[in-house]
């Protein structure tokens with residue numbers, strides 16, 4: 587039985603529904619770990635489709651398993667539900683009604699698209715082998731929702747064989763796709779360093795130990811980590827984004843505090859960056875008679891697409907009629923905590939171009955005027971459904 591389903595056409599039939607969900611979530615955005623309204627609507631919809639639904643997974647996450655008629659692989663479909671602390675500057679009829687909170691990253695669209703995919707498969711479960719585990723995660727924007735769900739066992743019972751997900755992406759117009767194999771989004775870490783010297787009078791530096799000069803040398807020293815320590819073929823970023831010290835022009839302060847972020851694709855690179863940061867801080871502080879307290883923490887895993895998943899998914903997209911000239915080996919040093927799932931479960935996280943410059947729908951993610959072309963919603967649902975179907979349906 588070779589039932590060839592046109593998933594883009596099936597998704598198009600659900601356009602009104604998906605757009606309605608998306609606009610509703612957009613009007614009622616919720617911050618990380620506070621996605622209770624969104625989670626309730628998601629859970630009710632999945633229950634109405636006859637799925638067994640778990641709520642409160644990773645605080646406000648929702649998990650539902652759609653069982654097929656026969657045995658087969660378990661496919662994790664991931665969507666994120668949280669919004670951002672941004673006051674909206676869009677004035678469409680579906681603009682945010684919650685002051686200071688806005689879906690400025692497209693997670694409203696991701697949630698709506700995954701609900702659309704759930705609907706498409708719920709109507710075809712008798713043709714399905716294996717199962718789909720729908721994972722609606724909270725708190726992506728603070729990089730902790732996926733981990734919270736993992737701690738609550740989202741990757742067990744059943745353990746997924748493959749994970750699939752997407753991000754609407756305003757750096758590309760609708761119709762363009764980011765479908766690279768290998769690392770596509772960076773892992774990230776944060777740091778905070780407190781340098782302590784000895785305060786004193788600005789006119790008597792010889793009586794003090796100046797933490798400002800020490801901090802300045804450390805900032806410059808850090809610039810050599812990427813440029814002089816790492817293999818030039820390894821990609822990484824290290825940015826000192828905060829440097830706070832001092833209270834008055836005639837006082838040498840007691841302490842200086844600096845903070846920032848680093849991004850990487852490989853764990854060995856992250857280890858080297860952390861080691862060199864500590865060595866530079868220790869060495870400069872020893873030379874400048876200061877002491878330092880260094881706090882470094884890894885926040886998100888790199889997002890790496892497994893070629894054994896990405897390659898067949900690209901073929902599935904081609905079979906849907908997407909010409910490979912629209913495929914891009916897109917990578918970004920931005921981070922996404924879906925990497926937390928994909929470190930354990932081989933998968934594919936792809937970018938679906940969502941901008942429409944002619945309509946002014948091309949503001950970047952996290953901008954108060956962020957919005958996207960809703961034509962991307964049925965397109966994304968069709969692409970994601972086709973990728974899922976590759977694993978859970980016998981298709982020609």
Ligand SMILES: [Zn+2]
Pocket residue numbers: 690691727951952
């Ligand atoms: Zn975001």
Ligand SMILES: [Zn+2]
Pocket residue numbers: 691692693726753
């Ligand atoms: Zn996002």
